[in-house]
Amino acid sequence: MTAPTRTSRAGVLIATAAGLAVPLLVSGCSAQEGDALTKWPAVTTNPQHISAGQLGSAWPVQPEEGEVRCDKTQYSGFAITFTTPEGKVYALNNVAHDEKGYPNADAIQKPSTKTLWRLRSFGMQVCSVDRAKHLQSSPTPSAH
Numbered sequence: 001m002t003a004p005t006r007t008s009r010a011g012v013l014i015a016t017a018a019g020l021a022v023p024l025l026v027s028g029c030s031a032q033e034g035d036a037l038t039k040w041p042a043v044t045t046n047p048q049h050i051s052a053g054q055l056g057s058a059w060p061v062q063p064e065e066g067e068v069r070c071d072k073t074q075y076s077g078f079a080i081t082f083t084t085p086e087g088k089v090y091a092l093n094n095v096a097h098d099e100k101g102y103p104n105a106d107a108i109q110k111p112s113t114k115t116l117w118r119l120r121s122f123g124m125q126v127c128s129v130d131r132a133k134h135l136q137s138s139p140t141p142s143a144h
Contacts, residue, residue, distance in 0.1 A: 043125040046070050047083075050122060060113040061105060068092070068119065070127035073099050080123035084108070092116065092123045 041054040047069035052059035067083045079096035082105050083089045090105035091097035097104050105116055 041122075043122065043129055046126045046129050048122075048126050048129075050119070055118055058118050060110060060116050060118055061108045062110055063108070068123045068126050070123060070129075071100075075099060078127045080120065080127065082108075082119055082123075092120050 041050060047067045049065065049067050051065035061082065063084050065085060069081050069083065071079045073079050073095055076095040076099050079100045080092040081089050081096045081102055082092055089102050090108060091100070091102040092105050096102045105119065109116060
């Protein structure tokens with residue numbers, strides 16, 4: 001049995017992301033969900049700026065822009081946060097709330113929005129940026 005290579009691990013990540021996107025595209029969407037799919041910004045850095053203009057009607061919070069960040073924690077994994085232009089930090093996941101003590105982003109959620117899944121999903125992609133870089137830079141185990 002051979003050890004997985006960097007290429008095969010990266011391929012698995014890409015295939016997984018594609019597999020998750022296909023059901024969303026096929027299922028039919030509201031205008032808000034359609035905006036979230038067609039206007040989804042590329043994730044390239046951690047942290048990363050995101051704005052209402054990037055998600056259109058799918059934007060779930062006030063203010064209209066901010067920064068999404070993913071920080072590894074000592075105990076529970078990754079804390080995903082949203083920082084407003086004023087510097088106020090909100091938790092997008094339970095780790096950021098429970099372990100780091102940030103207030104939940106529900107506090108800044110627009111009344112017309114049912115869920116924060118768009119920002120939470122974007123945050124998970126921000127976490128994936130560092131993970132993908134780590135996989136690409138890690139040495140391939142040698143066969144003996």
